[in-house]
Amino acid sequence: MTDGTETDGTSRLPLTGFRVLELSHIVAGPSGGLLLADLGADVIKVEEPRGGDQSRAMPNRGSTFYALNRNKRSLAVDLKSDAGREIFTRLVRGTDILLDNYAPGVLERLGFGYEWGSGINPGIIYCSIKGFLPGPYGDRPLLDELAQMMGSMAYMTGPAGRPLRAGSSVIDIGAATYGVLAALAALADRQRTGRGQRIQAGLFESTVWFTAQHLAQASLSGESPVPMPERGMGSRLGWGVYQLFKTVDDREVFIAITSNGHWQRFCQEFGLEDLGADPELDSNAKRAANRHRTIPRIEAVAANLTAAELIERMERVQVPYAPLNNPYDLLSDPQLNSGKLLEVQTEAGPAIKTAGSPVASSDFTLSVRHQPPGLGQHSREILLEMGYSEPEIEALAASGSVRLDGPVLLSGDRSS
Structure with missing residues (x-):
């Protein structure tokens, strides 16, 4: 001992x-x-x-x-x-x-x-x-x-x-x-x-x-909440961009844009200045209502980058992200x-x-x-x-x- x-x-x-x-x-x-x-x-x-x-x-x-x-x-x-x-x-x-x-x-x-x-x-x-x-x-x-x-x-x-x-x-x-x-x-x-x-x-x-949050929702609404996968990734918490995107090397990276600052920096970094300047996308509520416009553009960006390239650039502009890892991947994780x-x-x-x-x-x-x-x-x-x-x-x-x-x-x- x-x-x-x-x-x-x-x-x-x-x-x-x-x-x-x-x-x-x-x-x-x-x-x-x-x-x-x-x-x-x-x-x-x-x-x-x-x-x-x-x-x-x-x-x-x-x-x-x-x-x-x-x-x-x-x-x-x-x-x-x-x-x-x-x-x-x-x-x-x-x-x-x-x-x-x-x-x-x-x-x-x-x-x-x-x-x-x-x-x-x-x-x-x-x-x-x-x-x-x-x-x-x-x-x-x-x-x-x-x-x-x-x-x-x-x-x-x-x-x-x-x-x-x-x-x-x-x-x-x-x-x-x-x-x-x-x-x-x-x-x-x-x-x-x-x-x-x-x-x-x-x-x-x-x-x-x-x-607990689902239980509270059921108590408040009088009915069971919809299972999480049925809501779609972005709509789970009402975020306009909040989901996995596939990269050219067949990896997946989760991108979470939860503020206007994230949105502006992301658009500037990845050549989406037209989206960043669009007044119809200048709030999360508007971006959530216009996923049909934003998500395909972001998918195209990710599809032309490796996961490492996407992650490096996301890190540079300080927008929340996460690679989709399996347990073996974690063995080499720097953190x-x-x-x-x-x-x-x-x-x-x-x-x-x-x-x-x-x-x-x-x-x-x-x-x-x-x-x-x-x-x-x-x-x-x-x-x-x-x-x-x-x-x-x-x-x-x-x-x-x-x-x-x-x-x-x-x-x-x-x-x-």
């Missing part, structure tokens, strides 16, 4: 000294634990000894695991064994936040629910990422994609009659982020009260939060490669690039302090910190209550 100080000794991470127990798998829980770990918390990933986090053995070669589990330590312990229960009990007594995304009722059936935890550690904060917040659906399981369907995001994202999920696990990650935010607020509140509390974050409710991507080591091959936490501070720098751990890689270390002797640790391993120093499980490997 490090003290949260960067290797150059210039900054201290804000959650240094706080301990988190992460009982989670795949995306929702691990993404929340990653936020806390990157910010300096000692995140102990409590895993089942025979397989651990399910993402270790997913058919994407473990990439989900590598993306979401840096800066954590792995303790592989059987929570159903008497010895494992004792280890966990001792850990909880010294823990600040317990984070889980188990199915409803699992912690309670294990005997480790919030009432039990707060009984032995009144200051502990339980943060649970669930399908639903308490209510009529509170005990139902849910998954990211199901939440997108149920919370209207898929309806609003796909063309009419063709609901479409978002291209990433935005609900798992979003719910975990909101849960962590509330848990940190509870941590601050504990300074005043001396007591922890139970925090829950819901996948369904997070989806509804993401679609991301200025320190926003982090490298982690895989078990079977070279280091890979992963997304860094999307925050920056004047006082600290986020980095990789721990590589994504092998299953049980830190069991011995953690048990020694807890006061267990080497002979006791070896006996625990021999009984199957803990796993010591195990390798990362690769895709399809469910062996012990």
Whole structure:
């Protein structure tokens, strides 16, 4: 365990000294634990000894695991064994936040629910990422994609009659982020009260939060909004020029002209002075009403330039733009490669690039302090910190209550 100080000794991470127990798998829980770990918390990933986090053995070669589990330590312990229960009990007594995304009722059936935890550690904060917040659906399981369907995001994202999920696990990650935010607020509140509390974050409710503007529109109009693709790119927010344009090298660049200044500079740069001087196009409302005149001209401009040429000129005149990237494109993006991507080591091959936490501070720098751990890689270390002797640790391993120093499980490997 490090003290949260960067290797150059210039900054201290804000959650240094706080301990988190992460009982989670795949995306929702691990993404929340990653936020806390990157910010300096000692995140102990409590895993089942025979397989651990399910993402270790997913058919994407473990990439989900590598993306979401840096800066954590792995303790592989059987929570159903008497010895494992004792280890966990001792850990909880010294823990600040317990984070889980188990199915409803699992912690309670294990005997480790919030009432039990707060009984032995009144200051502990339980943060649970669930399908639903308490209510009529509170005990139902849910998954990211199901939440997108149920919370209207898929309806609003796909063309009419063709609901479409978002291209990433935005609900798992979003719910975990909101849960962590509330848990940190509870941590601050504990300074005043001396007591922890139970925090829950819901996948369904997070989806509804993401679609809040559409919900408000439905409430105001008395009918469902039209799905976003049906509105056309420019008309989504009423902008006259707000869409993708194809370039000569078969790339696409999104151009967003949202002010008269943008319009004038764009027209001057690309030889469209006649459009820039036209009084029928001198406001966004007029440009929106005359897309049939402006959009074909802009399409012709883009079609004669490479994406790099168009981007360079858009940058020159400071008009908002964005290339249409795929994930592989991002690996060479200059902004991301200025320190926003982090490298982690895989078990079977070279280091890979992963997304860094999307925050920056004047006082600290986020980095990789721990590589994504092998299953049980830190069991011995953690048990020694807890006061267990080497002979006791070896006996625990021999009984199957803990796993010591195990390798990362690769895709399809469910062996012990």
